[in-house]
Amino acid sequence: MIAMSEISQESIAAVDALLGRPARGLRNIPVTDENGAPRVIQVASLVENKPFPTLFWLVDPVLNYRIDQLEARGLIAELQQRIDESETLQDSMRKDHEAHIALRN
Numbered sequence: 001m002i003a004m005s006e007i008s009q010e011s012i013a014a015v016d017a018l019l020g021r022p023a024r025g026l027r028n029i030p031v032t033d034e035n036g037a038p039r040v041i042q043v044a045s046l047v048e049n050k051p052f053p054t055l056f057w058l059v060d061p062v063l064n065y066r067i068d069q070l071e072a073r074g075l076i077a078e079l080q081q082r083i084d085e086s087e088t089l090q091d092s093m094r095k096d097h098e099a100h101i102a103l104r105n
Helices: 009-019 061-072 075-084 087-104
Strands: 026-032 038-043 056-058
Touching: 009 026, 009 038, 056 061, 061 075, 075 087
Parallel strands: none
Antiparallel strands: 026 038, 038 056
């Protein structure tokens, strides 16, 4: 994990602009576009001594819009149905949840 002091001021300013406010608990920018613009940020598990709800945030407005369109067409319900019908996917999802818990800790 990259400490906030290792993130450039330019990158912090770009994240702040994408969020429309100063980023709280910013720890890393693990995904950028081909020009170095932030696409995904990683936030601390605790911010101001309170649990923060999400570890990774998609901040790219174009990707957010594309995902919103997919969700509006029912993608989440389709994926949930696939998971409900597959023990293999359920096991994979359980392992992903465990890995996420470990990462948050």
